[in-house]
Amino acid sequence: MTIKTEEFLLNLGPQHPSTHGVFRIILTLDGETVVKAVPVPGYLHRGIEKLAESRTYTQVIPYTDRLDYLAGMLMNWGYVYAVEKLMNVEVPERAEYIRVIVGELARIASHLVATGAYAADIGGLTGFIYTFRDREDIMDLLEMISGARLTPSYMRIGGVAADIPDGFIEKCRRFIDYLPDAIEEYNGLITGNEIFQARTKNVAVLSAEKAIDMSLSGPVLRASGVNYDLRKARPYSVYDRFEFEVPLGTKGDCFDRYYVRLLEMEQSAKIIRQALDQLPEGPIKGKVPKVIKPPKGEAYAEIESSKGIMGTYVVSDGSTNPYRVHFRRPSFVNLGYLDEMLKGWKIADVIAILGSIDIVLGEVDA
């Protein structure tokens, strides 16, 4: 006997505890099963690209903080890297190393939020608190070096804003030494949990071909076993001087996407340790004119942010303001396949899948 059922619409968001901000998904449900999902972004759209057109090149930097506000350093970096490419500025070595250190710290911070928030999405609130406890150390470090915790605006075109303060290196080393213990703790509390594994393993398996076709990037792509990390594939800054691995998933399910982030934190710590060891003396800012007026032209540059490939397209008309700035935000592109990924899963899985992609709405909506 078949029971006749009727589908109904459920508005998940824009106000919902687990959409990581103001994201909305219109779900068509058959009981608890998703039949159709229509993601609706845009609730946090501030028009950063338009705003940038009426600011000077330096004034755009604080806006980039507000893209992926969990890893503001990396967003700064993506933007200044493109402008430097446009102007052909040489960045001093010390500045590059500082960038690597703070960038990787920001990556760890972002992954810590992703890990903790994912645990909370699955229902274990304690994991959330644990990762946030350790993220606090990174926030302190970033505050030490830039003066701000979340929105550092630390990078400048041609270098960084300030040199490393006293005590930073020791504190950073202490944190890096401590991080493996913390990760061990997460493994015990979150990763190893039977229920957590049952909830995430084999959920929303993403094949490598599909992931590449849909231009997914970052941990989402690497969890499907695709070895594509710009720090390795197209080393920018001084990444070619460090030894690290690119952690890959095998299956491409939610668990892999979660676990790849944990492994990446370890690699980031490794990079930071090497950068601290090799840190050269020297200036922290290259030869950049007071008024930044790039020559007419355009540049597109990509870096590997914590969520994936962060690209910046800058067009200059020779004036002090950028003619056009475009940010390729990894969270935004990664969401493009969400509707297909959600199909056929339960409501609880919707949260698990969305959480495993790890989006930041500031970045999605720009």
Add this chain to the structure above:
Amino acid sequence: MENLFVNMASGMRSLLASAGLPDAATNFVLMFLKLGAILVYILISALWLVYMERKVSAYMQCRIGPNRVGPLGLLQTTADIGKLISKEFIIPRCADKKLFLLGPILIFMPPLAVFAVAPFGKDMVAIDMNIGVYYFLAVASLSTVIVWMAGWASNNKYSLIGGMRVVAQMVSYEMPLILSIVGVIILTGTLNMSEIIRAQEDVWFIFLQPLGFLIYLIAGVAETNRAPFDLVEGESEIICGPFTEYSGMGFAMFFLAEYANVVLVSVMAVTLFFGGWHAPLGLTFIPSWIWFLLKVYGMIFLFMWFRWTYPRIRVDQLMEFGWKVLVPLSIANIFVTGIGKYLYQTIRW
């Protein structure tokens, strides 16, 4: 100390009798007083369990927890309730007003009704019912209907999903819960709670029925809608389930009822498996009712421990686990218990 409450009751009885009241009236007044005392205990207990939960979760999460209102933050929940009472009770325009209001009123009824048969100490049971266990099972499951009603009446889709989950979950977990208790009933041959506790004088049933206890524990967590079986509320999925639309005191009632349910399930666990008010290791100088409460709060701590370490299970996994694992296991448990008892009787007697 041991007979503090029993003596109070008998003193009250003789006082009333000496005042010239007929026996029936004395009994009635006494019954009223007993139930009133239980009511006060439950309400205060629920209130302070919120505090305990917050403290326990805080220490599990490397925090301090409430520490501002009163000494050690002890008055935090009192202040919270004061705030909730003063808040507006919003009724959604499209909600079914009568049922919507009835939900928080009725939600406290089943747990309170069940406590009437709970033996808090030696000779300390308000109504010594000979079908106590049966009564507990029957009345406790009534709360399902009330939560479902609240969910449906809210006219909110999250509430509706939550309400449906309540029904599905309760139906699936009531089965193993009942079947796990059957083992104890086979051993004692009675449904009277005091009798069951008395039968555990020498050995607690957790040692004779370890599997039964495990099943009871799991089903009990599911019964109280707490993590890892908190699908009904499933905060990160369906906001707050059936309670989404409730505000102010209406929400607080559901909240407190959850704790009353936790107390209830713990009381039953202690009664059925932990020897009730029997003192372990011959430590009888501590009064029986203190022992009982200690064990109950130990159980409650266990529930809180679960809640703050486990993530949430998915709805289909919940069903599968209930029907494909717990029910067969509990039936096997009954079978083994039956054979064991038969062998015991034929060999030893």
Add this chain to the structure above:
Amino acid sequence: MSQKPLSEIVEELRSKYPGVEVSEQGTLTVPPDTLVAFMRDLKENYGFNYLTNVTAADYMEYFETVYDVSIVGEPHMFHIKTKVDRNSPVVPSMVPIWGGAIWQEREVYDLMGITFKDHPDLRRILLDDAWTEHPLRKDYKYEGGRE
């Protein structure tokens, strides 16, 4: 796939598609009518399987859509541009070739007002559905609110 140097690929493409212009920085400008064939060729014969970025810029006389394609795991990247008529801004969609263009083209459509032919789901994405204009155009003037 054995990887030829980028300059060789550029030379080959240039001889195959005479309309393609190459700038000093290696930017390829492809006329819109050969865009689909060009891109498909790039993907199928040269292994450029990853479309990272799609965007557009407004130069008052014309629009320019910008595509950045690369190869997974390899450093190569092409910066490809197409000039689009500003009065009837229509370009072929890249979704049939790289699925990843789906949201990025929606974004360009939303903010710049360029229509992508054969796009499966061309709706506004960031702005409200009732919005009528395209704010990233240079002649866009916001009425009301703060400056």
